[in-house]
Amino acid sequence: MSKSLEQVIKDICEECGKDRARLMDVVNAVQKEFGAVSSQAMDLIAKELDIHRVEVESVVSFYAFLSPETKGEVVIRLCNDIVDKMRGVDSVAKAFEQELGIGMGETTADGKITLEYTPCIGMCDQAPAALINDMVFTYLSSDKAREIVKELKKHNDPKKIFARSGDGNNAHALVRSMVHNGVRKKGPVIFAQREENGGLKKALSMSPVEVIHEVKNARLRGRGGAGFPTGMKWEFTRAADGDKKYVICNADEGEPGTFKDRVILTEQYELLFEGMTIGGYAIGSDEGILYLRAEYAYLYPFLQEMLKQRREKGLLGKDISGKTGINFDIRIQLGAGAYICGEETSLISSCEGLRGDPKTRPPFPAQKGYSGSPTTVNNVETFCCVARIIEKGAAWFTEIGSQGSPGTKLLSVSGDCASPGVYELPFGVTVKDLLQEVGAEDVRAVLVGGPSGQFIGPEMFDKTICYDDIPTGGAVVVFGRDRDILKTASEYMEFFVEESCGYCTPCRVGNVLMKQRLDDIIAGKGEPADLDYLQELGETTKLGSRCGLGQTSPNPILSTIKNFRPDYEKLFKENEEGMNPTFDIKSALSDGEGIAGRKSVIYTE
Numbered sequence: 001m002s003k004s005l006e007q008v009i010k011d012i013c014e015e016c017g018k019d020r021a022r023l024m025d026v027v028n029a030v031q032k033e034f035g036a037v038s039s040q041a042m043d044l045i046a047k048e049l050d051i052h053r054v055e056v057e058s059v060v061s062f063y064a065f066l067s068p069e070t071k072g073e074v075v076i077r078l079c080n081d082i083v084d085k086m087r088g089v090d091s092v093a094k095a096f097e098q099e100l101g102i103g104m105g106e107t108t109a110d111g112k113i114t115l116e117y118t119p120c121i122g123m124c125d126q127a128p129a130a131l132i133n134d135m136v137f138t139y140l141s142s143d144k145a146r147e148i149v150k151e152l153k154k155h156n157d158p159k160k161i162f163a164r165s166g167d168g169n170n171a172h173a174l175v176r177s178m179v180h181n182g183v184r185k186k187g188p189v190i191f192a193q194r195e196e197n198g199g200l201k202k203a204l205s206m207s208p209v210e211v212i213h214e215v216k217n218a219r220l221r222g223r224g225g226a227g228f229p230t231g232m233k234w235e236f237t238r239a240a241d242g243d244k245k246y247v248i249c250n251a252d253e254g255e256p257g258t259f260k261d262r263v264i265l266t267e268q269y270e271l272l273f274e275g276m277t278i279g280g281y282a283i284g285s286d287e288g289i290l291y292l293r294a295e296y297a298y299l300y301p302f303l304q305e306m307l308k309q310r311r312e313k314g315l316l317g318k319d320i321s322g323k324t325g326i327n328f329d330i331r332i333q334l335g336a337g338a339y340i341c342g343e344e345t346s347l348i349s350s351c352e353g354l355r356g357d358p359k360t361r362p363p364f365p366a367q368k369g370y371s372g373s374p375t376t377v378n379n380v381e382t383f384c385c386v387a388r389i390i391e392k393g394a395a396w397f398t399e400i401g402s403q404g405s406p407g408t409k410l411l412s413v414s415g416d417c418a419s420p421g422v423y424e425l426p427f428g429v430t431v432k433d434l435l436q437e438v439g440a441e442d443v444r445a446v447l448v449g450g451p452s453g454q455f456i457g458p459e460m461f462d463k464t465i466c467y468d469d470i471p472t473g474g475a476v477v478v479f480g481r482d483r484d485i486l487k488t489a490s491e492y493m494e495f496f497v498e499e500s501c502g503y504c505t506p507c508r509v510g511n512v513l514m515k516q517r518l519d520d521i522i523a524g525k526g527e528p529a530d531l532d533y534l535q536e537l538g539e540t541t542k543l544g545s546r547c548g549l550g551q552t553s554p555n556p557i558l559s560t561i562k563n564f565r566p567d568y569e570k571l572f573k574e575n576e577e578g579m580n581p582t583f584d585i586k587s588a589l590s591d592g593e594g595i596a597g598r599k600s601v602i603y604t605e
Helices: 003-016 020-034 041-050 053-062 082-086 091-101 144-153 200-204 208-217 230-239 260-266 269-283 294-312 344-351 380-392 396-397 431-438 487-499 505-522 529-544 548-550 555-564 565-569 583-596
Strands: 072-077 112-116 130-132 135-137 183-185 246-252 287-294 329-334 375-379 410-417 421-426 441-450 454-456 475-480
Touching: 003 020, 003 041, 020 041, 020 053, 020 329, 020 344, 020 380, 041 053, 041 565, 041 583, 072 091, 082 410, 082 487, 091 112, 091 144, 135 294, 183 431, 200 260, 200 269, 200 380, 208 230, 208 269, 208 396, 208 431, 230 269, 230 375, 246 269, 246 344, 246 380, 260 269, 260 294, 269 287, 269 294, 269 375, 269 380, 287 294, 287 344, 294 329, 344 375, 344 396, 344 431, 375 380, 380 396, 410 431, 431 441, 454 555, 475 555, 487 505, 487 565, 505 529, 505 548, 529 548, 529 555, 529 565, 555 565
Parallel strands: 072 112, 183 421, 246 287, 246 375, 287 329, 410 475
Antiparallel strands: 072 130, 130 135, 410 421, 441 454, 441 475
């Protein structure tokens, strides 16, 4: 006999220790079990965790992968990122709709299959791609879409459609993924031969202060995009008041066009866990959290098993490597689909079982982070660099890369190029050399750093990828000669409008107004003064927003105004009548004509 909703929720909450901070785990489990977190389920969860119902509902309503309404037993989430569109996702979408007999955002009449769009799922190098439940389907075509639906109609089990395994650990029994790693270039830091846990062994022979000094001497800066010095962040966290400290790894790489962390999580997870453990030792923490984006849930069982094996080897848990009193363990917090959780304070909110709302800074996480305790939040790639720095020494690390940006950078390259994938290259490589490396010809533009970065044209291809010239968190999207850069910028603005948490007026309203004005220009209704308007509004939005989303969301427009201004100017038309091209006289008169019951006798055209 199947358990009742009440009993299942009770069991889930007890498994999570009835810990209010584990609310994300609870609602994720309920969603997976029942296809929704219903109103009744919210009441039961609130009762079991002794919290207000509104706290549960606020979480369910915030995350894209959670829903109060029942979805199909199978949910097809088709990625409609820019790169997927460049690769023909529109025809794939049409095939899914025709074969299922429903439109996007709908569920089949029998309640079995839901079809919807989703933003970037970290598969731009093998687009078009989709998540079907937790399974990733890559290199889709309209024919493949039809085949998938035909198979689902037979058994409604995505796992039975599994046709091939990807390379490396994608073929592991706990992963069984079609994803391929796509590592095109291995560098000396992340994808090099190394001594197993060599960094951790060396770190435990040093004092925590010495470890931090070594990281500082290596001049390691955060690889997530902001570039804050890692050693300094650790120093602040260690010195902060608080008996309990936390290490959090940000594995929520939601920036469209980024997928490098996916490969690290699949193949270099040991290096990541080693780096997190070193971080815990350095700042005086015994607990780490790996925040894994929901789109990478297919890696969750595998990563859990790898953590278990490290515990069995004495590399996690109590008395690590036989060192009495050196304790550190890691738990995985699964997200639920929210781009803004890539921002560190939003990520902390999510780890605490809250909406992924940004927190006001100061205080910074180093002083008051997870559960109000000092917390260091670092990117996946950053922790990997730490482990190698301690293993090989700061001097070794600083010999790689450029003067102001030591080390290597993992670049996720996609778009109009012959060899999309992950490249580990020393900082200081020119954009021109990178384009040659990836087989990109006749390039119109390159988006460096994802939509929160900048569009650059050929006149800037001699610039170098480093913190002091062209910085990036890792995303590089190549656009060929025939691509419409302004329409692309508009689509990225739509992404930011959708992903804004809505807290700040400049971000909530500013992004909408910028997109509207950009669309007017694209439609031929613009005028030169619009560029000044967009520039001023973009700068105001950046200045007035409290988190990284609003502080970078105007970049698709601001960087194209700066670097592709002729694309705007060619859309402006001379208006001999001196009328504002965005003013529609017929529309303005329509209400009056309706009241008068007749057409205007002045404006008859």
